[in-house]
Amino acid sequence: MKDSPAVVLGVNTEDDLSLEEIKKAASDFGMLYPSLLDPEWKLVTPLKIEGQPALFVFSKSGKKLHSQYGISEKDLPILTGRLKNWLESP
Known part of the structure; x- marks a missing residue:
C-alpha cells in the first residue's frame, strides 16, 4: 500500500502497558503503521x-465502506483488490 493514497492506522486500547511496551509489542507483531492510543475507548x-x-x-468523507472482525493472511489479496474501489469512493 506504500504507493497508494490509503492510510492505515491502528487503535490500541491498552491501559496497563507503558508506551515503550506498546511500541515493542507492535514491532514484535510486525505492525509498522502508526497506532492511536485510546485507553479510554473514546474512539472504540x-x-x-x-x-x-x-x-x-472509511471513505475520504468518513463513510464506513467495510468492516470485519478477525483478519488472516488469506484476506489480504481480496482486500487489496477492493482497495482501488474504496479509494475512488467519495
Whole structure:
C-alpha cells in the first residue's frame, strides 16, 4: 500500500502497558503503521467495535465502506483488490 493514497492506522486500547511496551509489542507483531492510543475507548465506543482485531475502511468523507472482525493472511489479496474501489469512493 506504500504507493497508494490509503492510510492505515491502528487503535490500541491498552491501559496497563507503558508506551515503550506498546511500541515493542507492535514491532514484535510486525505492525509498522502508526497506532492511536485510546485507553479510554473514546474512539472504540462510537465505532461500536465489538472485537479485536477489527478492520474498518472509511471513505475520504468518513463513510464506513467495510468492516470485519478477525483478519488472516488469506484476506489480504481480496482486500487489496477492493482497495482501488474504496479509494475512488467519495
